[in-house]
Amino acid sequence: MDMVNVTINGKNVMVAAGSTILEAAQKLKIHIPTLCYLDLHDLKMINKVASCRICVVELEGLGRMVPSCATPVAPGMSITTNSKRVLKARRKILELLLSDHPYDCLSCYKSTNCDLQKLANDFDIMKPSYRGKMSEYPMDTSSGAIQRDLDKCIMCRRCETMCNDVQTVGVLSGNGRGFEAVVGPAEMKPLSESICVYCGQCVSVCPTAALIGIGYRKEVWDAIFDDTKTVIVQTAPAIRAAIGEEFGLEPGVPMTGKLAAGLRKLGFDVIFDTNFGADLTIMEESHELIQRVTNGENLPLLTSCCPGWINFLEYQFPNLLNIPSSCKSPQQMTGTMIKTYYAEKMGIDPKNIVNVSVMPCLAKKYEANRPEHCTDGLRDVDYAITTRELAKMFKEAGIDFSDLDDEQFDNPLGESTGAADIFGASGGVLEAALRTAYESVTGNTLDDVNFESVRGMEGIKETTIDLGGTALNVAVTSGLGNARKVLEKIEAGESKYHAIEIMACPGGCINGGGQPFIHGDYSRIERRMQSLYAEDKSKKLRKSHDNPSIQKIYDEYLGEPGSHKAHELLHTGYFAQKEYPGQE
Numbered sequence: 001m002d003m004v005n006v007t008i009n010g011k012n013v014m015v016a017a018g019s020t021i022l023e024a025a026q027k028l029k030i031h032i033p034t035l036c037y038l039d040l041h042d043l044k045m046i047n048k049v050a051s052c053r054i055c056v057v058e059l060e061g062l063g064r065m066v067p068s069c070a071t072p073v074a075p076g077m078s079i080t081t082n083s084k085r086v087l088k089a090r091r092k093i094l095e096l097l098l099s100d101h102p103y104d105c106l107s108c109y110k111s112t113n114c115d116l117q118k119l120a121n122d123f124d125i126m127k128p129s130y131r132g133k134m135s136e137y138p139m140d141t142s143s144g145a146i147q148r149d150l151d152k153c154i155m156c157r158r159c160e161t162m163c164n165d166v167q168t169v170g171v172l173s174g175n176g177r178g179f180e181a182v183v184g185p186a187e188m189k190p191l192s193e194s195i196c197v198y199c200g201q202c203v204s205v206c207p208t209a210a211l212i213g214i215g216y217r218k219e220v221w222d223a224i225f226d227d228t229k230t231v232i233v234q235t236a237p238a239i240r241a242a243i244g245e246e247f248g249l250e251p252g253v254p255m256t257g258k259l260a261a262g263l264r265k266l267g268f269d270v271i272f273d274t275n276f277g278a279d280l281t282i283m284e285e286s287h288e289l290i291q292r293v294t295n296g297e298n299l300p301l302l303t304s305c306c307p308g309w310i311n312f313l314e315y316q317f318p319n320l321l322n323i324p325s326s327c328k329s330p331q332q333m334t335g336t337m338i339k340t341y342y343a344e345k346m347g348i349d350p351k352n353i354v355n356v357s358v359m360p361c362l363a364k365k366y367e368a369n370r371p372e373h374c375t376d377g378l379r380d381v382d383y384a385i386t387t388r389e390l391a392k393m394f395k396e397a398g399i400d401f402s403d404l405d406d407e408q409f410d411n412p413l414g415e416s417t418g419a420a421d422i423f424g425a426s427g428g429v430l431e432a433a434l435r436t437a438y439e440s441v442t443g444n445t446l447d448d449v450n451f452e453s454v455r456g457m458e459g460i461k462e463t464t465i466d467l468g469g470t471a472l473n474v475a476v477t478s479g480l481g482n483a484r485k486v487l488e489k490i491e492a493g494e495s496k497y498h499a500i501e502i503m504a505c506p507g508g509c510i511n512g513g514g515q516p517f518i519h520g521d522y523s524r525i526e527r528r529m530q531s532l533y534a535e536d537k538s539k540k541l542r543k544s545h546d547n548p549s550i551q552k553i554y555d556e557y558l559g560e561p562g563s564h565k566a567h568e569l570l571h572t573g574y575f576a577q578k579e580y581p582g583q584e
Contacts, residue, residue, distance in 0.1 A: 200362035200513015238424030252527030257406025275416030277334030308504030318576030335380030360512030386514025418536030
């Protein structure tokens with residue numbers, strides 16, 4: 001590898017040719033402020049459009065300043081990052097950005113999590129330096145999942161890079177010029193009129209509150225305080241691996257028992273676990289996989305747990321709608337069972353049940369609102385809230401989450417296996433399905449339940465599994481850009497796979513758009529993943545079909561996997577939503 005020697009603030013450093021000045025400074029532990037810069041190193045993607053110019057530095061012999069995030073180093077380069085000229089320029093840039101930004105930090109969702117607010121505090125800018133016309137755009141809450149407030153857009157274009165280059169959804173781009181410039185969908189239409197899949201990755205990287213998730217905390221509190229309602233909560237696998245971060249705990253510390261205890265203290269009447277729905281999903285999905293492989297039809301089977309990826313399929317690959325599993329997601333399966341099986345068992349009128357799900361995902365909000373996810377005219381899930389929203393509810397109630405004693409989820413929809421825990425990590429759904437499918441096909445006990453080859457952060461993973469003499473070719477993808485590569489091969493007739501797990505968010509649900517903000521620390525995702533596999537390993541039962549509550553619900557209510565009643569309650573269909581621009 002070719003190396004280049006440069007001098008920064010009088011210190012010499014050797015860096016790889018092609019490195020930027022910012023990267024060279026980081027090697028010397030010299031801090032240069034940034035806003036638009038976004039290093040997605042695990043995704044092999046860097047947003048370096050140099051649109052904000054906060055990171056400008058001086059080069060010796062050059063009459064102008066340059067953005068350090070987008071300027072490559074050159075041999076012998078001498079750089080100053082903190083000269084009078086540089087510091088004055090950065091302050092001026094920041095003051096100009098703030099001159100067209102609402103000063104509503106007290107009521108802003110991103111307060112204390114806002115990169116712009118942090119920089120203003122670092123530069124001691126406490127009031128507007130310039131006064132004049134302010135941008136005014138209508139708030140877009142049309143999707144029910146993502147709120148778009150363009151008054152707070154600073155044109156950093158992080159969201160654009162994530163949407164177009166990483167996820168390849170293609171919704172966001174620059175609109176207008178000069179003072180009128182913002183990022184949004186084509187023709188500045190509402191998100192609900194675009195092909196947005198609501199994965200929330202744009203929200204995860206937005207440095208301000210221009211993009212946030214739409215919250216339902218007030219509605220949930222109102223339900224909890226309503227004595228006429230039975231308020232039931234379910235919580236997704238990925239929540240327990242991340243919520244501790246909101247309370248200053250290390251990423252990846254498992255919080256399962258404390259989560260159950262905290263939800264009970266908040267006032268929920270019944271505490272169930274979406275992990276139960278994950279085990280139920282595996283029963284139906286593994287049955288479906290075996291049937292399809294046996295019949296050689298509608299292959300490869302694509303997992304259907306992730307609503308963001310399902311939206312992506314419906315918008316952009318409508319000719320492949322026959323191959324995803326027809327299984328509802330664990331959120332929706334649990335919701336259906338709450339308002340049918342559990343309601344009947346407990347003698348509760350489903351109309352008086354409010355089902356709240358806690359999800360790592362913004363697309364789950366959209367999924368809960370889809371009209372087909374109703375049973376007898378009632379929505380299966382009434383409100384989907386995120387990890388961040390739940391953390392705010394705990395803080396509002398004054399609950400010291402880190403000091404809670406561990407408690408158990410309620411039964412019968414609170415019991416789960418280790419197979420359900422790993423749903424939150426990329427590869428987990430497929431691994432859980434393989435554990436059950438293997439024993440179902442062979443009749444033999446699977447002693448080693450660990451399918452290591454489908455684990456990890458790689459965007460595309462593939463392997464071949466011996467399923468009782470049948471070679472089963474499987475793949476795992478996370479991130480919609482990777483999903484596109486796989487789907488295009490299927491369209492071209494080049495797929496060799498029998499089953500493919502697809503998750504919209506890179507790394508899976510542990511990196512969902514509703515999880516605690518990682519602020520560029522992608523090691524957090526890895527630690528969350530490790531936490532879920534540790535949870536799985538600690539469980540006595542690690543196969544979904546060994547869950548006694550799952551066995552009981554089939555004996556008492558559903559019959560058997562794939563039965564008429566199971567299809568009626570636990571399966572769904574998919575619909576071509578919109579034609580992707582350029583499609584015929």
